[in-house]
Amino acid sequence: MTFSKLTDGVFVVIGGTFPRCNSIVIIADEVVVIDPGCPVEDLRGFLMTHDLNLRDIDTVILSHIHPDHIVHTMRLNRLSNCRIAANEITAPLFDEKEEMKRFLGFEKGNPVRKLWEQLVNEKMYGAFDEGRVDEVLSNGDKFSLGDITLKTLYTPGHLPDHMCIEILEPNLVFASDIDLTEFGPYYGHPNSSIRDFKNSIRKLQHGKYSGFISGHLKEPLVVDYKDRLTAYSRQIGMREDLVLSSILEGAKTIPEITANPIIYPSLTHPVFLQFETWMIEHHVASLIASGLIEEDKGKLSPI
Ligand SMILES: [Zn+2]
Structure with a gap:
């Protein structure tokens, strides 16, 4: 289990590359997990280093509907009864998994739907679990957690529901799947958009963050993110x-x-x-x- 401490109360439990992702954990007035796609055992191990348990999680926030980012949400919800927060596009997809499949292009009739479902169930078991979002977020909504405030920032392109989460006081941004990996930007669904992806990259480049957190890099904190985003976009x-x-x-x-x-x-x-x-x-x-x-x-x- 590896984790990085970014600042007081803000941590990343490393999940790394697909089919996992990095999970942000905030320990402040509440225990918040953003994108529970790291192994659950690693999340548990990390929480134990702070005398906490999976049952102590108060809130899970989802950056978008991709299976590798939502995978353990319902397992954590069953253990902790945590509330689940997602934006207004993600929420109905999470609540109705057939809608999620359709949104991702795998509607009934897609010739590889069964193989994709098999892949998700093999590698990201739990992503299709039925559940409900408790708190629906809009662009710019803030979450106050005592010393730490989170703010949503819509960044479509990868998918129309993709959002980043700004962590205001330490001035960081969790950029989820604007991930700066060598693979480059991913827009592999019918409703992905290259133009929106480029605009979202530009939006992040205009931000004055002291650090950028990737959803998939094993060293998730990137300081020279503006240049790295330029190279990423060039792909x-x-x-x-x-x-x-x-x-x-x-x-x-x-x-x-x-x-x-x-x-x-x-x-x-x-x-x-x-x-x-x-x-x-x-x-x-x-x-x-x-x-x-x-x-x-x-x-x-x-x-
Ligand atoms: Zn994604």
Whole structure:
């Protein structure tokens, strides 16, 4: 179990890369866990170092609906009866898991829905547990926890419900899946948006935070986050160039482009081919919008 102390009362229990995530734990007037995607045993081990237990958790806050970020919410709720807080887009998805599946593109009829459900149940067991959000948040809402105040900051793109959480007094921001990993920005669902993702990155770059906390880096606190965000954002353009060159070399359809995967080069799992396809679809739409390619009767060609 590893954890980092960021400041008095603010900690990160490291979950690291997908299918886990880093969990923020705040110990102030309340015990708050943001994104319970680290192993529960590690969370328990960390709390014990502060003479606390899983039963002492008062609140769980969710940054967005992805299974790796919500996975242990209901388990913690069953143990501690903690309240669950999420924003107004996430909340109805959490309350109705069929809505969550549809939101993520895996509506009934999606050919890899069963495989995706299997993947979630194998790697993120608990993410489909039924439950209810107790407190629905809006953009800019504040949580006062004594010496520490949290504030929501909507940052869509990764998904439309994605939000960051500012930790005001120590002046940090938990950026969740604007995660600064080497993989780069993830927008692999039909309702993800490259344009919104770039705007959200810019929004964070305009913030004057003393530190930025990644949802997936094993060393989660990033101080030079403005430069790192620029490099992170640049990967979107590099992928777009690869999609364009694939079309220049003769690929005319999305399956022809994904035959040589760009996002997941060592792709073997059909669910990841679905994610690759959705990401490439966003790039194709963006290339059409910028006038670099056109689509005629389902065939793509350079202009
Ligand atoms: Zn996510």
